Amino acid sequence: MMRMKVRKMGVGLMQSSTQPFLAQSRTALHINQDCSYRMPSAIPDPPEDDEEPFVEVDPTGRFGRYSDLLGSGAVKKVYRAFDQREGIDVAWNQVRLRNFSSDPSVIIRLHSEIELLKTLKHDNIIVLYHFWKDVDKNTLNFITEACESNLREYRKKHRHVSIKAIKKWSRQILKGLDYLHTHEPCIIHRDLNCSNIFINGNVGKVKIGDLGLATIVGKSHAAHSLLGTPEYMAPELYEENYTELVDIYSFGMCLLEMDTLEIPYSECDNLAKIYKKVTSGVMPQAMKKVSDPELKAFIERCIGQPRMRPSASQLLLDSFLSDGIDLDENDL
Structure with a gap:
């Protein structure tokens, strides 16, 4: 309606060749009145001694x-x-x-x-x-x-997530691990879990964080310090003789949490019970909640024995993850 008003007023006023500027002024004035336009209020400059409230x-x-x-x-x-x-x-x-x-x-x-x-x-x-x-x-x-949210918080907030989304997150985590593991020298994260994997929910961008406990290893790729989060620690990490494949085990546990919304071995009420189950090869009860057979098999590959555990680059080529890759994901 406003657009029609403007046209009619413009045509009527422009018929007088002696008042073209007046017609435009009135038209502009009419638009301002119809739109209830207001000039933005000026923001006063802060005092010169005003400082950020830093601790x-x-x-x-x-x-x-x-x-x-x-x-x-x-x-x-x-x-x-x-x-x-x-x-x-x-x-x-x-x-x-x-x-x-x-x-x-x-x-x-x-x-x-x-x-x-x-x-x-x-x-x-x-x-x-x-x-x-x-x-x-x-x-x-x-x-x-700075990160918007970690994957644990994000997953709790969004409880209905498709396998396709979990695959997208998994590929990005593995790309980060592959970069660390193939770095010269090799870097082992040692504390990978869903609380230190971060996500920008607007674009689905996933990043590995909390590298403060990472360790650098030589050509043998062997490390000997006991560090990490017990629920996500591979059996060989407890033995203090391990390689970068401990991160793959932790990734498998992250994948389990992503799917079930349950922290691995949450059935255990103390660290001793977790240690006993992990070192004995007993699967966490959350595995029973994984309904997708392909996802379950993929997780089992990640948390298997070290000699059978694939690398990050090998997992990226796994048919489970390559299924249904979006073309635009590689541009993220």
């Missing part, structure tokens, strides 16, 4: 931490933070070092490992921007890419 700032002054806690675990806490140089939100990860205070070599190794992790660049790996040790607070601080 603390990194030694370079680039990153500022807010008090908002995004998440916490046994090893670290994650806070909302801001990158003042790039103007983007980031995550401030803080690790308490008191558990390692008796062994300085561990601290040295952590520093060297994180320095390497800063160089990692892959679409399915969370970006690590900066790290430093706070001597006074005895903490190790990591600045990482």
Whole structure:
């Protein structure tokens, strides 16, 4: 209706060749009146001494931490933070070092490992921007890419997810693991679980995070430290003699949780019971809830014996994952 009004007014006024500007002015005025147009109110400039409400700032002054806690675990806490140089939100990860205070070599190794992790660049790996040790607070601080949600939270929020979606997430996780495992030198994550796999729900982009416990291994690809989340730890990890294939086992447990919404071995009420079942080869009860036979067989391949366990690159070629690949997914 407004468009018709404008046309009629314009035609009537433009018939007078002596008032073309007046006609346009009246037309514009009429549009403004019909649309109830209002000029935006001016935003006053903040006072010069007005500062961001940071709780603390990194030694370079680039990153500022807010008090908002995004998440916490046994090893670290994650806070909302801001990158003042790039103007983007980031995550401030803080690790308490008191558990390692008796062994300085561990601290040295952590520093060297994180320095390497800063160089990692892959679409399915969370970006690590900066790290430093706070001597006074005895903490190790990591600045990482900010993430919308971890896969555990996201899956609880969206309880009805198709096998197709789970396959998409799985391919992206495996691409990230393949990048880590084929890196020179090889990097083992060692603590892969659904709480440190992150997703951008708008585009379905999945990224592996929490690389603070990752370890770098030589040509033998063998490691010997007992670290990780018990429900997701491969049997050989408990024996402290393992390779990057422990990450494949953990991925299989993640896949189990993605499908069933149940943390593996949740039937166990203490770590000793989990240890006994894992080292004895007893499957978690959640496996009984997996209704898709192909998915179940795929998970069993991932959590099988180390000598039979496929690599990330081999799993990416598995017919289970290659079925129904969207052409646009490779462009994510």
